[in-house]
Amino acid sequence: MRAALKESGLASLVMLALMALMVGVRIADVPGGLEIQWRYADVIAALVSVFFGRLGLILMREGRPMSMAVVGGVVSVVLLVLLVIAPISDAEPHWARAALPFSGYVVNVLLLIVLAALSLRAVAIMRRGPISAPSQASESVMDRISASVQEYSRYIVPFLLAAAILFPFTPLADRQMVDIAILVVTYVMLGWGLNIVVGLAGLLDLGYVAFYAVGAYAYALLATEMGLGFWLCLPFAGMMAALAGVILGFPVLRLRGDYLAIVTLGFGEMIRIILLNWYEVTNGPDGISGIPRPTFFGLPFVRSPAEGVESFHSFFGMTYAPIDRIIFLYYVILVMALITNQFTLRIRKLPVGRAWEALREDETASQSLGINPRNTKLTAFGIGAMFGGFAGSFFATRQGFISPESFTFIESAVILAIVVLGGMGSQIGVVLAAILLIGLPEIFRELQEFRMLAFGAAMVLIMIWRPRGLLAFRAPTIRLFGNGTGKR
Amino acid sequence: MMLEVTGVETFYGNIQALRGVDVAIQQGEIVTLIGANGAGKSTLLMTICxxxxxxxxxxxxxxxxxxxxxxxEIVRLGIAQSPEGRRIFPRMTVLENLQIGSTVAxxxxFDEGVARVFKLFPLLQERRNQRGGTLSGGEQQMLAIARALMSRPRLLLLDEPxxxxxxxxxxxxxxxxxxxxESEGVTIFLVEQNAYHALRLAHRAYVMANGNILMSGTGQELLNNDEIRAAYLEGGARKTDVGQAGDA
Structure with a gap:
C-alpha cells in the first residue's frame, strides 16, 4: 500500500512538472494589454485526478478493483449529473458549474469518459478475474471489430451513405455543422486520393498538398483570368495536378522509402514557394480573391442575380436562403469524394491496381514478374495527384479566396495521418480517421491551443493500441470458384 | 542454344560476385548449378534477369x-524466375499472387493457367483465398513456382526451391x-545447395565456386566425380539416401 501511494505521488509530481505551467498559467487578452491569469483550481484538480487515477490503476493491477469500481462509478455519476445540469441551469451563483473540477467544459467531459472507462474495466475485472495481458486483449478486440466492420461493411456502408446524404436535412445541420461536414468530406476525399499513392502503391508521399495547391490555383486562375466556370475547369484542374504528379514522379522513381518521403516533402515545399514568389501569375502572398462560386447547372446561388441570369431559388420557386449554397457545396464534395472512392475500389481489381499493390509488397519480385515499375509508379502518382487537384479546385471555389498559406506542410501531414490512422488501404478507416482528426478538433475548439495537445495525445494512444491503423484490413480483390460460404 | 551466358562479370559495389561465367542451356533441358554459399549462384540467376x-x-x-x-522486358520474352527466399506477396491471397504472375500472359x-498450376500443386487450390504470408514455407515455395509458371515461360529459373x-x-x-x-516442355535452370537431389534430376550440371564455373558435365558424371562427392555430397549423400536433405 505504501509503495502504491508512493507511485501515485510520483505520477502526480511528474504530471505537475510537465503540465503545471501549461494548465496553471493563462495569458489573457484584456483591455490595456496582456495579463497572466493563474488557474490554481485546475492544477489542483489535475493533481487529484492523476493521484487517485493512478492509485486506482495500481489497485486494479493488484487484483483489488473494488475501490476503483465503487469510487470511480460514484464520481462518474456525480460528474455526469453536473455536466448535464451546468449548461441548462441558470441559477446564480452557478453552483453546478462551480462544482465542476476543471474550468473547461470539454476537459470535464474527457475526465468523465476516462473515469467511466476505468470503472467499467474494474467491474469487468471483478466479474471475470484479472486480465493477464490487457494490451493484447484490447488488440484482439479491435481486430475483431475491424474484421466485423469489414464483414458487415455492406450494411454499414449504405447506412453511412444514407446518413451522409440526409445529413443536411437533419435538425443538427446548422450552418456551422454543415461547414464542418464539408471540411471533413474534403479531407475524406483527400485521404482517399492519397490512399491510392500511399495505401495501394506504397509510396510514402509527404507532399500531397502540392497537388491540392496545383488544383486550387489552376481553377482560381482559369476562373478569374479567363472567366471559365467551375464545372468546365474541374477536369482541367485535375489534369494539371496529374501532370504535376507525373513530373514529380520522374525524378523520384529510383527512390524508395525514407528517401522518397524526403523528396516528396521537398516538392511540396517547392510548389508552395513558387506560388509565393511567382507574383506576376499567382499574386504571391496576397493570394487570389473573388474566385467564382459553382453554379447548379448554370443557376447561381445569389439573392439578386445579374441581368438575364436566373438564380437557383427563383428557378425552383423557393425563397432565398444562404444555407442553400452551403448545402449544395456539401453535396458537390460528397459526390466528388464518392467518385474517388468508387474509382479506387474498382481500379484495385484492374491489372494496374494489382500492379500497384504488388509493387508495394515487393518491388524486386514484381519487376521479375514483368511489371514495369516506372510506368506503374507514375500512374499511381498521376492518378493520386488528379484527385488531389479535384479537391483543390473544390477548396478554391468554396473559399472564394486562396493563398499559399493554405497549402503548408501541416496539411500534407494531416492528410497522411488520416490515411495511416485509418489503416492503410482501408476506405472506411479513412472516413473514421477524418471524422476523428478534422471533425473532433473543430468541436473541441473550446480547448483552444490545447486541442493540438489533445490531438497529439490521441495520436500517441492510437500508435500504442493500433499501430497498423484503426481499421487495418485488406479485402482480397479476387475469389475464384466460390469459397463455400457463398461470399463474393 | 536457348540461353547463352558468355564471360559475364557482375559487381556489388566494389565486390566482384561473378568472374567471367559461361553457361549454355539448350531447349528442353534441366540444367542445375551447384556450389557453396556465396559462390555466386543466385547472382548469376539475378544477372540473367x-x-x-x-x-x-x-x-x-x-x-x-x-x-x-x-x-x-526480359520477363516478357519468356523467362520466369522463382527467386531466392520465395518473395511472394504476403498480404495478397494465393490467387492474387497468381494473378500478378500472369501479368505478361x-x-x-488466366483460368486455364490457374487450373494448370492447381493440378501441379493441389495444396494451393485449398489455400487459394488465403493470404500468402499465412502459408507455410513449403506452400510459399509452391506458390513462388506456380506464380512464375503463370507467365507461361519457356525458361524457368529456380533459385533454391x-x-x-x-x-x-x-x-x-x-x-x-x-x-x-517433361510434360510441359519448359526448360529449367535450377540453382541448388541440395546437390544430391539436383544432380540426380538434372540432364547437365555446372559447379560454381568464388564466382567461377569450376566444372560441368552430365548430372550422372558429376555425381560420380570424387571431388564433387568430397566437396558437396559426402556426409550429405548418405543421409539423402534415406530421403534427408543433404546440406552441402
Whole structure:
C-alpha cells in the first residue's frame, strides 16, 4: 500500500512538472494589454485526478478493483449529473458549474469518459478475474471489430451513405455543422486520393498538398483570368495536378522509402514557394480573391442575380436562403469524394491496381514478374495527384479566396495521418480517421491551443493500441470458384 | 542454344560476385548449378534477369541479346524466375499472387493457367483465398513456382526451391520440377545447395565456386566425380539416401 501511494505521488509530481505551467498559467487578452491569469483550481484538480487515477490503476493491477469500481462509478455519476445540469441551469451563483473540477467544459467531459472507462474495466475485472495481458486483449478486440466492420461493411456502408446524404436535412445541420461536414468530406476525399499513392502503391508521399495547391490555383486562375466556370475547369484542374504528379514522379522513381518521403516533402515545399514568389501569375502572398462560386447547372446561388441570369431559388420557386449554397457545396464534395472512392475500389481489381499493390509488397519480385515499375509508379502518382487537384479546385471555389498559406506542410501531414490512422488501404478507416482528426478538433475548439495537445495525445494512444491503423484490413480483390460460404 | 551466358562479370559495389561465367542451356533441358554459399549462384540467376546488371560479358536468350534489357522486358520474352527466399506477396491471397504472375500472359488464359498450376500443386487450390504470408514455407515455395509458371515461360529459373523445406516436401517439389520439364516442355535452370537431389534430376550440371564455373558435365558424371562427392555430397549423400536433405 505504501509503495502504491508512493507511485501515485510520483505520477502526480511528474504530471505537475510537465503540465503545471501549461494548465496553471493563462495569458489573457484584456483591455490595456496582456495579463497572466493563474488557474490554481485546475492544477489542483489535475493533481487529484492523476493521484487517485493512478492509485486506482495500481489497485486494479493488484487484483483489488473494488475501490476503483465503487469510487470511480460514484464520481462518474456525480460528474455526469453536473455536466448535464451546468449548461441548462441558470441559477446564480452557478453552483453546478462551480462544482465542476476543471474550468473547461470539454476537459470535464474527457475526465468523465476516462473515469467511466476505468470503472467499467474494474467491474469487468471483478466479474471475470484479472486480465493477464490487457494490451493484447484490447488488440484482439479491435481486430475483431475491424474484421466485423469489414464483414458487415455492406450494411454499414449504405447506412453511412444514407446518413451522409440526409445529413443536411437533419435538425443538427446548422450552418456551422454543415461547414464542418464539408471540411471533413474534403479531407475524406483527400485521404482517399492519397490512399491510392500511399495505401495501394506504397509510396510514402509527404507532399500531397502540392497537388491540392496545383488544383486550387489552376481553377482560381482559369476562373478569374479567363472567366471559365467551375464545372468546365474541374477536369482541367485535375489534369494539371496529374501532370504535376507525373513530373514529380520522374525524378523520384529510383527512390524508395525514407528517401522518397524526403523528396516528396521537398516538392511540396517547392510548389508552395513558387506560388509565393511567382507574383506576376499567382499574386504571391496576397493570394487570389473573388474566385467564382459553382453554379447548379448554370443557376447561381445569389439573392439578386445579374441581368438575364436566373438564380437557383427563383428557378425552383423557393425563397432565398444562404444555407442553400452551403448545402449544395456539401453535396458537390460528397459526390466528388464518392467518385474517388468508387474509382479506387474498382481500379484495385484492374491489372494496374494489382500492379500497384504488388509493387508495394515487393518491388524486386514484381519487376521479375514483368511489371514495369516506372510506368506503374507514375500512374499511381498521376492518378493520386488528379484527385488531389479535384479537391483543390473544390477548396478554391468554396473559399472564394486562396493563398499559399493554405497549402503548408501541416496539411500534407494531416492528410497522411488520416490515411495511416485509418489503416492503410482501408476506405472506411479513412472516413473514421477524418471524422476523428478534422471533425473532433473543430468541436473541441473550446480547448483552444490545447486541442493540438489533445490531438497529439490521441495520436500517441492510437500508435500504442493500433499501430497498423484503426481499421487495418485488406479485402482480397479476387475469389475464384466460390469459397463455400457463398461470399463474393 | 536457348540461353547463352558468355564471360559475364557482375559487381556489388566494389565486390566482384561473378568472374567471367559461361553457361549454355539448350531447349528442353534441366540444367542445375551447384556450389557453396556465396559462390555466386543466385547472382548469376539475378544477372540473367538484369538485376544486378552484368558489368561485362553477354547474355542472349533465343539468339537475342538481353544483357541490357530492363528486367520486366526480359520477363516478357519468356523467362520466369522463382527467386531466392520465395518473395511472394504476403498480404495478397494465393490467387492474387497468381494473378500478378500472369501479368505478361494474356488475360484470356488466366483460368486455364490457374487450373494448370492447381493440378501441379493441389495444396494451393485449398489455400487459394488465403493470404500468402499465412502459408507455410513449403506452400510459399509452391506458390513462388506456380506464380512464375503463370507467365507461361519457356525458361524457368529456380533459385533454391528446396531451401528450408521438410524432406518429404523436397522430393515432392523435385517431382513437380521434373513434371514441368517433361510434360510441359519448359526448360529449367535450377540453382541448388541440395546437390544430391539436383544432380540426380538434372540432364547437365555446372559447379560454381568464388564466382567461377569450376566444372560441368552430365548430372550422372558429376555425381560420380570424387571431388564433387568430397566437396558437396559426402556426409550429405548418405543421409539423402534415406530421403534427408543433404546440406552441402
Amino acid at each position: 538484369g538485376d544486378p546488371r552484368a558489368a561485362r560479358g553477354r547474355i542472349s536468350f533465343e539468339g537475342r541479346d538481353i544483357t541490357r534489357l530492363p528486367t520486366y 494474356s488475360e484470356d488464359h 528446396s531451401l528450408g523445406l521438410a524432406p518429404r516436401l523436397v522430393s515432392q517439389i523435385f517431382d513437380v520440377i521434373k513434371e514441368i520439364n
